[in-house]
Amino acid sequence: MNVDFSAGPLTAKLWDRVRPIIEEIEALPFLAQLADGSLDARAFVNYISQDSLYLNGYAKAMSFLAAKTVDRDESRFWAGSAAEAITVEEGMHEELLADSRLANALTELNDEGSRFKASPTTLGYVSFLIATAASRSYGEGVAGVLPCFWVYAHMGKVLVEQAGQMSEDHPYRTWVQTYDSPGFDESTRHAVQILEQELAKAPNEEATRMRAAFEQACVYELHFWASAHAMQNWDASVFLPQDATV
Structure with missing residues (x-):
C-alpha cells in the first residue's frame, strides 16, 4: 500500500529512507490479527492502555512545539493537535x-x-519526544513528532485494505475504520509540509539531526506496536538465566 503523504522532495526522500522500517511495521502479526479480528483482547487492551499513556506525552511534546514556533498558524496547529490527542484518549476509554x-x-x-x-518502550518513546521537542531545535522537534502522524495515516490505509469487508461482530471494526480518517490525513499532510519547509531552510548539520530524529521515532513506532503485542513490562527475570535467583 503506497499513499503519498510527502510534501516535496525532501520529505519524499525521508520516507524512502525509512521504508525498511515501515515494511517491518506492515509485517507485524499484531496488525494482521487486528485486521482479521483474531487479535487477543488482552493484547488490544494493553495496546490501548499504552497508547493512552503515550498520547499524554505526545501532547506535551506538541505543546512545546506550539510554544517554540514563531509562526502563528503552526502554533495553532500544534496546540490543536495536542488538544485532539487528549480527546482521543478519552474516547478510547x-x-x-x-x-x-x-x-x-x-x-x-x-x-x-x-x-x-x-x-x-512507551516510557522511552515519550521521553525521547518530550526531550527532543523541549531541548532541541524546532525542526528536530517537528521531525520527532511527525512519524506518529505519518506512520499512523499510512497504516490506516494498510489496515483498511487488509481488513476488507468486516462483519458487524468484528471486535475491532470501529477501531480499524477510525484509522482511515480524512481529517487525520489532512493533519498529517499539514505536519509533513511543516517538516518539508524546515528541512529546506535548515543548515546541513541540523538537517542531518532532523533526519535522525525522524528515523529514531519510526523505530519507536515499530517497537511500540510490537512491545504492546508482547505485553512488555518491567519484569527483569526475562534477562536472567532460568535457574538464577535474585
Whole structure:
C-alpha cells in the first residue's frame, strides 16, 4: 500500500529512507490479527492502555512545539493537535467500556495491576519526544513528532485494505475504520509540509539531526506496536538465566 503523504522532495526522500522500517511495521502479526479480528483482547487492551499513556506525552511534546514556533498558524496547529490527542484518549476509554469483550480484558489487566504502567518502550518513546521537542531545535522537534502522524495515516490505509469487508461482530471494526480518517490525513499532510519547509531552510548539520530524529521515532513506532503485542513490562527475570535467583 503506497499513499503519498510527502510534501516535496525532501520529505519524499525521508520516507524512502525509512521504508525498511515501515515494511517491518506492515509485517507485524499484531496488525494482521487486528485486521482479521483474531487479535487477543488482552493484547488490544494493553495496546490501548499504552497508547493512552503515550498520547499524554505526545501532547506535551506538541505543546512545546506550539510554544517554540514563531509562526502563528503552526502554533495553532500544534496546540490543536495536542488538544485532539487528549480527546482521543478519552474516547478510547469509552470505547473499551462499551464492548463487553474488551471491558472484560480491561478488568483482567486492572486486577493484575498491569494497566496504566508505561512499558519500557512507551516510557522511552515519550521521553525521547518530550526531550527532543523541549531541548532541541524546532525542526528536530517537528521531525520527532511527525512519524506518529505519518506512520499512523499510512497504516490506516494498510489496515483498511487488509481488513476488507468486516462483519458487524468484528471486535475491532470501529477501531480499524477510525484509522482511515480524512481529517487525520489532512493533519498529517499539514505536519509533513511543516517538516518539508524546515528541512529546506535548515543548515546541513541540523538537517542531518532532523533526519535522525525522524528515523529514531519510526523505530519507536515499530517497537511500540510490537512491545504492546508482547505485553512488555518491567519484569527483569526475562534477562536472567532460568535457574538464577535474585
